[in-house]
Amino acid sequence: MTNNFSTIRDVLRYAVTRFNNAKLFFGHGSTNALDEAAYLILHTLNLPLDKLDPFLDARLLPDEIDSLLDVIRLRSVERQPAAYITKQAWLGDYHFYVDERVLVPRSFIAELIPDQFSPWVGDADAVLTILELCTGSGCLAIMLADAFPNAHVDAVDISADALQVARRNVDDYQLQDRITLIESNLYSAVPDKKYDLIITNPPYVNSASMGKLPEEYQREPQIALAGGADGMDLVRSIVAGAAKRLTPQGVLVVEIGNERAHAELAFPTLELTWMTTSAGDDMVFLTTADKL
Structure with a gap:
């Protein structure tokens, strides 16, 4: 041939x-x-x-x-x-090592990080503690450490395999002193402290959509995609635990993809601010400690 x-x-x-x-x-x-x-x-x-x-x-x-x-x-x-x-992927201007242990990086939150979540975060230099849940390859944690120069980032994942990939990326960017990787089921093994920012791009694909995913997405770790019947299983736990983890002026940012309708049904009494991304105003919501 x-x-x-x-x-x-x-x-x-x-x-x-x-x-x-x-x-x-x-x-x-x-x-x-x-x-x-x-x-x-x-x-x-x-x-x-x-x-x-x-x-x-x-x-x-x-x-x-x-x-x-x-x-x-x-x-x-x-x-x-x-x-x-x-074995490589880009997110914005950043490139990362990836393999089958993690999702291929893609996040609408990544578009919002360079602007430091303005205007909801007033003073980026005053952000000292950030918690990133479901970090996967560590890509958002690395971008957050860059955007908030005085912050320490605790980056959490339930998957030890994913954290090995994140470790490689954190080391590549020489951010070992500013990012701590934690194996934890959401908040369960997270230090008992308050965070100025909690950021997450969790599994949020609802079970009806899981069966229709393209074959390429089925090559990825399904634990990192599946969000239960309405896609909100982990999101509910993240929102429920955020109130006692945020500082008084703290901000929670959650990516939920195409699941806005399910998110609004899941949190009917919570005031959600929908953030504008390249895919519209339905992909990422923000709420604050006082609302929680």
Whole structure:
């Protein structure tokens, strides 16, 4: 088979056709077959990820073609997310190590962190303690440590496997002194102290939606997705425990994806502020200690 390919252009065309024929789902960074194919090819060949054109007509060695065909197979036949194949993912301007032990990073909270949750958080320098629940790969904890320079972040996950990935990312960003990783079922093993911010992107997919997830999402740890019948099982526990964990001016930020209707049913008496993200005003809510 390798004799049929000689250049990157050949393999790129082949990959795009394979990806389109397979009707792949693009929800982990790329939005289309061409971008995903270009990324996987450039990464596999250890070429700059933003420079495809100069290399399009470069001739490939037989072993390079074999490697590329293997990557195309993993993506199109086994439906592995690209991030699991390359072991890397981006969130905003940050890049992280990822593998099958964690969700591929994607969070609308990540869009809100660079603005330090303004105007609800008045003075970012005064934020000293942050609790991030369901940290997974540690991506939000790292972004939070960057955005709030005086804060210490306690990053929690129930999965010891996920925390091993988070440890690698925290070490890569040299934030060992500012982020403490804690294996805990939500608040159960969290230190008995007050936090200025509690942030979470918990499992929130309702059980009806779980069965309809694309195959790529089914490659991810299901414990990190499934939120029970209405998607709110963990969210209820997080909200219930936040009141006694927040400082008097403390803020709770919760991502709930497409589950706004379920969230409003789950908390009919709680005043929720819906924050604006690239996907609209339905993905992330905020509430404050005084409301809780």
